[in-house]
Amino acid sequence: MLISMAAASNPETARLERLADEELMAHVDRKDPLAFEVLYDRHGGAAYSLAYRIVGDRSGAEDVAQEAFLSIWRSNARFDRARGSVRSWVLSVVRNRAIDSLRRGGSRAPKLDQDDDAVLEARPSGEMTEDEAIRRETSRELRGAIESLPDDQSKVIELAYFGGFSHSEIAEMLSMPLGTVKGRMRLGLEKIRVQIAESISPDGMLETT
Amino acid sequence: MSDRIDSNEHGERWNPELAAYALDALDPDERSAVEGHLAGCETCSERLRWMLPAVDVLPATVAPQPPPPELKARIMDTVGREAALVRAAEGDRAPAVEDRPRRGFLSGLSLRPVLAGLGVFVLLAAAATGLVLSDDGTDTGGSEIVYTAEAERPSSPATGRLEVDGDAGMLHVANLPPTHDGEVYQAWVQDKGSAGGSVHASSVFVVSEQGVGDVAIPHGLSKAARVMVTREPKGGSEHPSENSLLTAEMG
Ligand SMILES: [Zn+2]
Numbered sequence A: 001m002l003i004s005m006a007a008a009s010n011p012e013t014a015r016l017e018r019l020a021d022e023e024l025m026a027h028v029d030r031k032d033p034l035a036f037e038v039l040y041d042r043h044g045g046a047a048y049s050l051a052y053r054i055v056g057d058r059s060g061a062e063d064v065a066q067e068a069f070l071s072i073w074r075s076n077a078r079f080d081r082a083r084g085s086v087r088s089w090v091l092s093v094v095r096n097r098a099i100d101s102l103r104r105g106g107s108r109a110p111k112l113d114q115d116d117d118a119v120l121e122a123r124p125s126g127e128m129t130e131d132e133a134i135r136r137e138t139s140r141e142l143r144g145a146i147e148s149l150p151d152d153q154s155k156v157i158e159l160a161y162f163g164g165f166s167h168s169e170i171a172e173m174l175s176m177p178l179g180t181v182k183g184r185m186r187l188g189l190e191k192i193r194v195q196i197a198e199s200i201s202p203d204g205m206l207e208t209t
Numbered sequence B: 001m002s003d004r005i006d007s008n009e010h011g012e013r014w015n016p017e018l019a020a021y022a023l024d025a026l027d028p029d030e031r032s033a034v035e036g037h038l039a040g041c042e043t044c045s046e047r048l049r050w051m052l053p054a055v056d057v058l059p060a061t062v063a064p065q066p067p068p069p070e071l072k073a074r075i076m077d078t079v080g081r082e083a084a085l086v087r088a089a090e091g092d093r094a095p096a097v098e099d100r101p102r103r104g105f106l107s108g109l110s111l112r113p114v115l116a117g118l119g120v121f122v123l124l125a126a127a128a129t130g131l132v133l134s135d136d137g138t139d140t141g142g143s144e145i146v147y148t149a150e151a152e153r154p155s156s157p158a159t160g161r162l163e164v165d166g167d168a169g170m171l172h173v174a175n176l177p178p179t180h181d182g183e184v185y186q187a188w189v190q191d192k193g194s195a196g197g198s199v200h201a202s203s204v205f206v207v208s209e210q211g212v213g214d215v216a217i218p219h220g221l222s223k224a225a226r227v228m229v230t231r232e233p234k235g236g237s238e239h240p241s242e243n244s245l246l247t248a249e250m251g
Helices: A011-017 A021-029 A033-055 A058-073 A086-105 A116-121 A130-147 A151-161 A167-173 A180-198 B002-007 B009-022 B028-040 B042-056 B069-091 B103-110 B112-117
Strands: B145-151 B159-165 B168-174 B183-191 B199-205 B213-217 B224-233 B246-249
Touching: A011 A033, A021 A033, A021 A086, A033 A058, A033 A086, A033 B069, A058 A086, A058 B069, A086 B042, A130 A151, A130 A180, A151 A167, A151 A180, A167 A180, A180 B009, A180 B042, B009 B028, B009 B042, B028 B042, B069 B159, B069 B168, B159 B246, B168 B224, B183 B213, B199 B213, B199 B224
Parallel strands: none
Antiparallel strands: B145 B159, B145 B246, B159 B168, B168 B213, B183 B199, B183 B224, B224 B246
């Protein structure tokens, strides 16, 4: 494994680490494994966390994260600047893979009330890097933003985004009229959008206002 | 902005669709309808762009989970091997390829129906030989000539190496995207000829998860100008159904 020798002491890695994500992607496109490693170090944690949230088990989450990163490496998934930040794009690749894997497995049990904090509380905080601590705080605040939505709005959003259910499946699941689900998605997303514009700025994700 | 849009009928009609679209919660026909509408409606396109950050923020609501270190090790192991393959293929320059119009054939491919009508394409090896995955170390002896295969699309990382021994050869490919169900890759051999020689169907093959594969070209190489690779329906095709993804020019 020649790559793991690339510690931060490597001057090339140190140079890559100073690049913005978009610049880093240019190196990844040229098949630079060191650049790819920096990309992984930046977003691998969020990618794995999202995959875990969606598929619900560690080995499934690992498979999804691995598939997603390798498809990015092989340029099967192309970064589209117009669509947002590199991080959002990486996570959308992960989300798509995770939902595919749920559908392939045929077991899509809605996981709505997962106590995400419990998993982390079990970890001594001394093991957390500063970055992790910030992300954890951000995730708390954002979860607050979503939890402050009326239940019927947050539920449809979570079922769609983390469960991969279509609006018609959700309507059936929650015995709602067709049309109502979309309306709630719209109200919920609009509220989240207004809240993030007002208060939170999670690591460069919000370029539009 | 939102108030102005919300207040009108257009917004009432489309904003819920856009929200469901942003959340990837539409059925396929509805999704196409929204995409069709977005193509011609700047108001809705702008509205969607405004809305998307609310979706992008959803992953950040997930509690961070520390990824297992083996995950990175596995990913970087594959990445390291594939990067080495790419470098190797880049270092392996083909024997002097003259400056000649290699794009010529590509435009020929897009004229396929016409050419097919003229009987230019000949089915040779009925998508037969299948493929050898993994390196089985073909010992081609001393008379072998090696050519580099290059991706036709600048954005594609695909690379390859064609080893020719007499009339037969072996094409090694790397970084081809995995095929979908019901799809295979197929090699094509084009004869030398002033106006672009006949194109013959050769072997079909698949690639490993890493995008790597080896395919035997059983014959036709002694009078060939180039070997090309396209994606085809399972079983292979008589005529290429797309422009070449990867081409080995035989100078
Ligand atoms: Zn519109």
